[in-house]
Amino acid sequence: MNGIHDMGGMQDMGTIQHEKNEPVFHEAWEGRVFAINRALGAWRKWNIDAGRHGIELLPPADYLRMSYYEKWLTRNVELLVKGGLVTREEIETGKAAPGSQKATPPLTAAAAYAAAGLRGNFMRPEAEAKARFEVGQQVRARNMNPVGHTRLPRYARGKKGVVVRHHGIFVFPDTNAHFLGEQPQHLYSVRFTARELWGEDASPRDSVDIDMWDGYLDHA
Amino acid sequence: MAVSDSMHAHDHDHDHDHQVVPSDPALRTKALESLLVEKGLVDRAALDALVDAYENKIGPRNGARVVARAWVDSAYKERLLNNASAAIAELGYGGAQGEHMVVVENSPRVHNLVVCTLCSCYPWPILGLPPVWYKSAPYRSRSVIDPRGVLREFGLELPEDVEVRVSDSTAEVRYLVLPERPAGTEKMSEEELATLVTRDAMIGVAKIAPPPGGAA
Numbered sequence: 411m412n413g414i415h416d417m418g419g420m421q422d423m424g425t426i427q428h429e430k431n432e433p434v435f436h437e438a439w440e441g442r443v444f445a446i447n448r449a450l451g452a453w454r455k456w457n458i459d460a461g462r463h464g465i466e467l468l469p470p471a472d473y474l475r476m477s478y479y480e481k482w483l484t485r486n487v488e489l490l491v492k493g494g495l496v497t498r499e500e501i502e503t504g505k506a507a508p509g510s511q512k513a514t515p516p517l518t519a520a521a522a523y524a525a526a527g528l529r530g531n532f533m534r535p536e537a538e539a540k541a542r543f544e545v546g547q548q549v550r551a552r553n554m555n556p557v558g559h560t561r562l563p564r565y566a567r568g569k570k571g572v573v574v575r576h577h578g579i580f581v582f583p584d585t586n587a588h589f590l591g592e593q594p595q596h597l598y599s600v601r602f603t604a605r606e607l608w609g610e611d612a613s614p615r616d617s618v619d620i621d622m623w624d625g626y627l628d629h630a
Numbered sequence: 631m632a633v634s635d636s637m638h639a640h641d642h643d644h645d646h647d648h649q650v651v652p653s654d655p656a657l658r659t660k661a662l663e664s665l666l667v668e669k670g671l672v673d674r675a676a677l678d679a680l681v682d683a684y685e686n687k688i689g690p691r692n693g694a695r696v697v698a699r700a701w702v703d704s705a706y707k708e709r710l711l712n713n714a715s716a717a718i719a720e721l722g723y724g725g726a727q728g729e730h731m732v733v734v735e736n737s738p739r740v741h742n743l744v745v746c747t748l749c750s751c752y753p754w755p756i757l758g759l760p761p762v763w764y765k766s767a768p769y770r771s772r773s774v775i776d777p778r779g780v781l782r783e784f785g786l787e788l789p790e791d792v793e794v795r796v797s798d799s800t801a802e803v804r805y806l807v808l809p810e811r812p813a814g815t816e817k818m819s820e821e822e823l824a825t826l827v828t829r830d831a832m833i834g835v836a837k838i839a840p841p842p843g844g845a846a
Contacts, residue, residue, distance in 0.1 A: 521676070
């Protein structure tokens with residue numbers, strides 16, 4: 411989706427506001443939103459890619475206006491409703507629907523510290539996927555504009571680069587985000603020169619490495 | 631005295647206003663948490679534990695220990711550059727948002743900078759949760775098109791002959807910059823070295839300053 415989240419290469423977004431001794435959470439509610447998101451993940455009603463896409467689906471003006479954890483909060487309400495864990499009416503009233511059964515939280519306090527250290531699992535080494543590229547090879551990022559979730563940033567589409575790392579086989583976000591299966595593919599880091607991406611005014615020495623799935627690439 | 635008292639009163643009112651009128655997301659969060667607890671979807675104590683873990687246990691001191699070890703132990707550094715996830719796990723770190731680590735090394739010739747242009751990907755187990763600026767539109771948008779300008783904003787001016795490499799974290803691979811060990815630290819212990827390592831240097835927006843007063 412060519413959304414506002416895909417902001418690599420945009421200009422005039424303002425100066426970077428670096429805060430000295432920044433707290434982990436600026437307000438208590440931010441920590442609660444973070445923790446609620448993590449705890450709800452244990453229900454496995456959605457995956458990390460669907461979660462990211464949930465943020466991308468916020469209206470662009472809201473995306474720019476809202477703070478980071480406000481976006482998470484709004485996204486999580488949508489995921490809860492879509493995932494069937496909570497109804498829109500319950501969100502509006504703040505009360506569980508009369509007669510609804512009380513569930514047992516899958517994440518307990520005892521397990522929560524371990525959950526912070528819990529590894530996600532995005533690699534699929536056992537999957538049957540062919541590596542079409544190898545390190546050192548010239549490739550071109552496909553010019554594609556899917557309306558759904560993708561991790562191929564607009565600024566790299568159609569550009570030529572070189573494979574610099576082969577990471578192995580990973581879950582493919584473009585399908586996983588839409589619950590269309592993991593469809594694992596090989597993943598590579600591709601190096602693009604700054605001049606290839608931005609033209610002759612860019613530094614002749616600089617480059618950008620972008621992690622790209624096999625299906626994002628063509629031979630160059 | 632009167633002036634001071636009135637200023638104090640003003641400050642007090644100001645703070646008080648903030649406390650009794652919570653921001654809208656604060657209210658919505660409170661309502662959502664109550665609902666989720668009532669429905670048995672989350673355990674309040676589990677939320678407390680998660681907040682505590684990321685506020686107090688998981689942060690950039692972890693990454694600093696990794697960097698300091700790499701500076702003093704060349705065999706460890708080699709393992710770190712070849713298989714970062716395993717080398718970081720040797721020090722007991724790992725977990726969500728750090729499953730597949732790659733460490734990129736800075737040198738006098740090459741300077742690395744890490745960004746996530748599409749969202750906020752960041753190596754949680756060794757750097758903690760990302761600062762607001764890392765997740766902000768200005769950093770995400772400009773790091774890839776004008777990395778030198780971004781570094782200048784952080785007070786780091788790189789010579790033209792240094793190669794700037796930006797890593798855009800578009801997958802589940804997380805990047806950590808191994809900064810250069812500053813001069814004058816030859817006699818410092820691993821523990822002392824770790825105190826010099828900053829979060830910003832491990833993202834690549836800063837270099838590590840030599841210790842105050844030069845050689846230890």
